[in-house]
Amino acid sequence: MLRYALKRLLSLLLSLAVASLVIFFVIEVAPGDPASFMLGINAQPETVAALRSELGLDVAKWQRYLDWTGGMLTGDFGTSYTYRTPVAEMIRDRLWVSLPLALYALTLSTAIAFPAGIYAASRRGKPGDIAVMGATQIGVAVPNFWFAMMLVLIFAVNLRWFSAGGFAGWDTGVWTGIRSLTLPAISLALPQAAILARVMRSSLLDILGEDFMRTARAKGLSRRQALWRHGMRNALIPVLTIIGLQFSFLLAGSIIIEQVFYLPGLGRLVFQSISSRDLIVVESVVMLLVFSVILVNFLVDLAYALVDPRLRART
Amino acid sequence: MIDLKKLAFASTIALAAGIGAAQAQGDLTVAVQLEPPHLDPTSAAAGAIDDVVYSNIFEGLTRFMSDGTVVPGLAESWEISDDGLVYTFKLREGVTFHDGTAMDAEDVKFSLDRARAEDSVNAQKALFTSISDVAIIDPLTVRVTLSEPNGLFLFNMAWGDAVIVAPESIDTIKTNPIGTGAFRFVNWVQGDRIDIEKNPEYWGTPARLDNATFKFISDPTAAFAAVMAEDVDMFSTFPSPENLPQFEADPRFQVLVGSTEGETILAINNKLPPFDNVKVREAVAHAIDRQAIIDGAMFGLGTPIGTHFAPHHPAYVDLTANSAHDPDKARALLAEAGFPDGFETTLHLPPPSYARRGGEIIAAQLAAVGIKAEITNVEWAQWLETVFKGKNFGLTIVSHTEPMDIGIYARPDYYFQYDNKAFQDLIAELNKTTDPNERTALLQQAQTVIANDFVNGFLFQLAKPVVAKIGLEGFWVNAPTQAVDLTAVGWTE
Numbered sequence: 001m002l003r004y005a006l007k008r009l010l011s012l013l014l015s016l017a018v019a020s021l022v023i024f025f026v027i028e029v030a031p032g033d034p035a036s037f038m039l040g041i042n043a044q045p046e047t048v049a050a051l052r053s054e055l056g057l058d059v060a061k062w063q064r065y066l067d068w069t070g071g072m073l074t075g076d077f078g079t080s081y082t083y084r085t086p087v088a089e090m091i092r093d094r095l096w097v098s099l100p101l102a103l104y105a106l107t108l109s110t111a112i113a114f115p116a117g118i119y120a121a122s123r124r125g126k127p128g129d130i131a132v133m134g135a136t137q138i139g140v141a142v143p144n145f146w147f148a149m150m151l152v153l154i155f156a157v158n159l160r161w162f163s164a165g166g167f168a169g170w171d172t173g174v175w176t177g178i179r180s181l182t183l184p185a186i187s188l189a190l191p192q193a194a195i196l197a198r199v200m201r202s203s204l205l206d207i208l209g210e211d212f213m214r215t216a217r218a219k220g221l222s223r224r225q226a227l228w229r230h231g232m233r234n235a236l237i238p239v240l241t242i243i244g245l246q247f248s249f250l251l252a253g254s255i256i257i258e259q260v261f262y263l264p265g266l267g268r269l270v271f272q273s274i275s276s277r278d279l280i281v282v283e284s285v286v287m288l289l290v291f292s293v294i295l296v297n298f299l300v301d302l303a304y305a306l307v308d309p310r311l312r313a314r315t
Numbered sequence: 316m317i318d319l320k321k322l323a324f325a326s327t328i329a330l331a332a333g334i335g336a337a338q339a340q341g342d343l344t345v346a347v348q349l350e351p352p353h354l355d356p357t358s359a360a361a362g363a364i365d366d367v368v369y370s371n372i373f374e375g376l377t378r379f380m381s382d383g384t385v386v387p388g389l390a391e392s393w394e395i396s397d398d399g400l401v402y403t404f405k406l407r408e409g410v411t412f413h414d415g416t417a418m419d420a421e422d423v424k425f426s427l428d429r430a431r432a433e434d435s436v437n438a439q440k441a442l443f444t445s446i447s448d449v450a451i452i453d454p455l456t457v458r459v460t461l462s463e464p465n466g467l468f469l470f471n472m473a474w475g476d477a478v479i480v481a482p483e484s485i486d487t488i489k490t491n492p493i494g495t496g497a498f499r500f501v502n503w504v505q506g507d508r509i510d511i512e513k514n515p516e517y518w519g520t521p522a523r524l525d526n527a528t529f530k531f532i533s534d535p536t537a538a539f540a541a542v543m544a545e546d547v548d549m550f551s552t553f554p555s556p557e558n559l560p561q562f563e564a565d566p567r568f569q570v571l572v573g574s575t576e577g578e579t580i581l582a583i584n585n586k587l588p589p590f591d592n593v594k595v596r597e598a599v600a601h602a603i604d605r606q607a608i609i610d611g612a613m614f615g616l617g618t619p620i621g622t623h624f625a626p627h628h629p630a631y632v633d634l635t636a637n638s639a640h641d642p643d644k645a646r647a648l649l650a651e652a653g654f655p656d657g658f659e660t661t662l663h664l665p666p667p668s669y670a671r672r673g674g675e676i677i678a679a680q681l682a683a684v685g686i687k688a689e690i691t692n693v694e695w696a697q698w699l700e701t702v703f704k705g706k707n708f709g710l711t712i713v714s715h716t717e718p719m720d721i722g723i724y725a726r727p728d729y730y731f732q733y734d735n736k737a738f739q740d741l742i743a744e745l746n747k748t749t750d751p752n753e754r755t756a757l758l759q760q761a762q763t764v765i766a767n768d769f770v771n772g773f774l775f776q777l778a779k780p781v782v783a784k785i786g787l788e789g790f791w792v793n794a795p796t797q798a799v800d801l802t803a804v805g806w807t808e
Contacts, residue, residue: 032696033704038352039438040360041703041730042717051358051436082352082359083505084489093505149536156544164540166530167507262532262541264506272506275666276352277696 004305012298019290020072023283024065032277033057034081055081068283077284082276087284090269097167098258098265101181101188102250108189109196110243116193117200124205132197139194148187148260155183165261184261188254192246199242203235210234236307244300248293340806341513341525343787345799346538346547348554350506350531353489356475357430360438362716362797365475366551367509367529369798372413373478373494376404376423377469383627383718383795385473389418389495390457399464399749406455410518412481413499420451426479427459439476439717445746464747466754467719474718475796497522497802507531511801523789523805542568542782549783549790551799554668556614562782572616573779573792574627577714579617579669581677581772584708586732589658596769598648599710600638602684603677603772607640612672617775622762623721626776627793630758634766638773645684657685660709664690665698669777670712677712677772703730714777718796721758722746724765733770 035051036043052058059067071078077087120132156164162183168176207213208231216226255267262268266285273281349363356364356373370378378388387393390404410418429435431443447462461468471477484493492500497517501510509529513522530547532538535555541547542562553559562568581603589595605619618626621634649657664674671692678688688710693701702708715723725742727734741764745757766773779794789803 030697031700032694033700034696036699036704037696038359038361039436041699041713041715042441042720042723043360043438044440047436047438047440050434054434054436084353085505090505097506149540152537152540152544156546157540160544163546164544165532165537166541166546167504169504169507259534260537262507262530262534262537264504268506272350275694275696 005302008298008301012294015294016291019294020069020287021065023286023290024068025061027279027283027286028061030277034277034279037277038082057081068280072284072287078280080273080278080281082273082278083281087281090281091266091285091288094264094266094269096170097181097263098251098254098267100177101185101254101263101265102247104178104181104185105188105192105250105254106243106247108185109193109246112189112193113196113200116197118204120197120201121204121208129201133201136194136197139191140198142191144187144191145256145260147190148184148257151183151187152260165263167263180263184254184257184263187260188250188257192250196239196242196246200235200239203238204231207231207235233307237304240300240303240307244296248289248296251289251292341523342527343524343549343801343804344528344530344547345549345551345801346530346532346541347551347799348531348533348538351509354492354500354503354509355480355488356478357426357480358436358438358489363531365797366799367511368492368494368496369475369478369796370496370800370802371498371511371527372492372496372500373475373480374496375472375474375478377473379473379795379798381791381793381795381800383793385470388473389423389479393469395749399466399747400461402459402461402468403452404457404459406457407518408455410495411516412484412495413493413514413516414481414484415516416481416483417454418479418481418495419454420457421454422479422481423457424449424451425482426477429480429485430477437476439474442471442474442477464749466746466749470719473796475798498524498527501526520802522802524801527801527804529799545784549781549787551779551781551790553780553782556616556780559614559616559780559782567785569783569785569787571781571783571792573781573794574618574625575716575777575779575794576625576718576720576796577716577777578620578623578625578720579673579712579714579774579777580623581774582711582713582731583771584706584710584730584732585734585770586706587709589652589654590660590709592652593769594648594652595654597638598645598652598684599681599686600769600772601641601645601648602681602686603638603774604640604680605635605774607680608673608676609775611676612669613775613778616778616780618778619775620773622766622773623715623724623771624758624762625718628719630755630762632759632762634762635773637766638769642680642684649685654685657687659687659689662688662690663698663702663708663711664692665695665711665713666692667714669714673774674712677710706730706732710772712774716777716797721761721765724761724770731771733765733768735764735768738764738768 035048035055035057039048039051068078080087080090116132120129123129152164155161167180170177213226213231216230254265255271258265258268270282270285347366351363351367352359352361354364354368356368374388376388376390377385380386389407389410391407392405394403412418427446427449430437431446445461445463445465446459448460450458452458480488481493497514498511499514501512503509511527513525532541538550538554539558542550559570563570583590583596585591609615609617619635620626621637624631662674662678664670674690678690681688702711722742723729724733725739741761748754748757786807788807789805791800
């Protein structure tokens with residue numbers, strides 16, 4: 001187990017190093033200069049030059065790359081060009097919105113998908129199965145921002161149960177915070193739940209047809225006992241993979257939902273920073289997202305090993 | 316998106332009946348489209364900064380009123396020497412910054428010197444270049460000496476970029492602005508909102524509101540929902556004009572459309588062949604149907620212009636007839652210029668909807684006379700790099716929102732590269748002229764010169780739609796500078 005974990009860790013570190021190079025240089029070659037963006041179309045060239053040197057943009061690219069990566073190792077992400085506040089602080093503030101939102105959405109989607117998938121698998125071919133599969137088909141096909149707009153229309157504009165967007169902040173109370181994240185979390189969770197339910201169902205059905213399941217029944221277990229004791233563990237592997245991917249997606253991919261609900265999350269920060277060419281913020285956030293994706297994959301790999309002892313032995 | 320609007324419309328009717336959510340009389344939540352990058356109006360061009368701080372938090376020696384006039388601000392009065400070179404400002408007594416320190420001549424000197432310094436990062440440094448010296452006479456008297464007369468000096472001092480800041484608080488101004496205004500800064504939750512509160516120590520008429528919150532909503536659908544759900548009390552410069560009739564029909568809201576300083580133009584690269592030929596530019600001008608663009612791209616909001624000047628200004632000359640929509644004439648002019656079959660060019664469109672939507676319509680209008688404009692959508696940063704700095708474009712659409720900016724046509728290295736010595740002399744003379752009547756005559760002459768040279772396609776003056784709840788009053792309808800001045804805003808009893 002330890003060797004397996006170490007091997008995975010090494011590949012994690014390598015991926016991070018390569019990612020930092022790619023991110024930095026791809027973003028730096030994009031046309032656009034943060035200083036001219038800040039100063040607009042009436043500024044004089046020498047003013048732009050003065051701001052560039054104030055921001056430290058007149059330093060060579062490779063030097064800035066080294067400063068940036070070196071800083072990140074010590075937790076210093078540099079200072080935003082436009083906001084002029086430490087990037088680490090900005091990311092931390094935004095994470096307080098994005099992370100709870102992703103977890104909230106993931107909890108919701110799992111809470112919907114597991115019962116739905118298990119139910120559908122156990123009713124294979126019957127009306128219940130067909131109904132669940134039909135619903136998930138719609139869930140997969142409809143984009144989450146459409147759900148978002150519908151939820152806003154019904155629950156914010158008409159019923160006035162929630163506000164149409166914005167984030168009240170955790171300092172106004174946990175309940176108000178959760179309340180502002182509820183509509184976004186539901187709209188993120190629905191399509192994810194649909195995918196997850198389908199995976200859950202097909203994975204269970206595959207397992208139910210396996211020889212060891214027949215053996216389990218033959219030794220006298222009931223259908224249900226066989227499913228819970230032997231089936232579930234095996235069926236969970238593909239489901240875990242999907243959950244891992246979904247979490248990364250939820251953290252990074254909620255830009256549109258954050259835009260629709262004008263939430264101060266990471267996605268919107270990236271969006272704003274790209275348009276104002278606040279390169280250091282873009283680079284740092286993207287790096288952080290890459291890190292979280294790689295980390296989640298690493299944890300999922302470890303989780304596989306826990307669920308499936310064969311993986312441990314194979315290394 | 317369209318379905319949503321229909322649904323929303325139906326729901327509005329269902330809603331319109333019973334609403335009366337009580338709100339605190341002294342509180343206001345106002346939404347604007349863009350969040351400011353920071354809160355120092357003297358070191359960035361972002362209009363979003365002025366939206367929040369202009370007049371609310373920071374004040375200058377003079378200030379703009381909603382009708383565009385310039386009135387005394389922190390300077391109570393001033394004397395101008397006969398040669399127009401020396402301005403002696405008498406400052407108001409008893410003005411303090413929000414941190415309790417006194418505002419005096421030291422602060423004025425500091426602010427002006429900082430803006431015109433060599434390493435200044437003031438986006439409008441040109442406003443200060445005519446200043447040659449700032450001298451403190453006594454704590455409440457400042458003498459500003461100019462190197463040459465400047466007819467716009469008092470006007471320039473009213474800009475958000477010329478507000479008075481204090482040396483004590485300059486280091487933290489970007490996140491904790493300390494000004495002299497009727498409101499003081501409370502809190503900024505980045506990405507979400509900025510809170511300001513009434514300044515009880517204010518030297519002038521106190522604010523009517525106790526607390527105000529700025530929210531930042533750029534997505535048109537979200538903006539619509541926020542107003543409909545009454546999450547915000549007022550939306551300054553509402554992003555989608557197509558929704559306005561719906562608000563107008565709703566008894567909960569008032570819609571006011573004001574004018575701005577934004578001349579929206581189809582900018583032409585005057586040095587790039589074939590646009591270096593005035594006949595070609597004239598052909599472009601006649602190919603454009605302004606009203607079709609205003610109706611199609613702006614849903615009717617906007618005033619046609621025939622030159623680079625705001626129609627609400629007293630010195631405006633209506634020159635729209637000079638470049639009236641006339642495709643036949645455009646085709647004839649192209650043939651005369653040696654392009655009977657037209658030509659191909661590029662059209663770069665920055666993100667705002669006036670450009671993206673207007674660009675599609677203009678491309679079609681140009682195609683009708685034989686000019687094939689290939690559309691490229693660009694982000695602002697990219698636009699600044701390739702179009703503005705690189706001058707690598709044929710045509711582009713942009714709104715010039717700075718007030719009284721006809722002077723940009725006297726800068727031959729400016730992105731549309733109009734180089735006319737006679738015009739440059741005219742602007743130089745205008746800058747030196749202080750007599751109002753002479754200024755008007757010169758301004759009118761300048762407008763006519765660029766219209767007759769067909770420098771750019773002059774489209775329309777950008778309008779500013781404001782949606783507010785019924786009962787809210789005292790806000791700016793017209794925008795002589797970009798600002799959401801809340802100093803006189805309040806709820807009717």
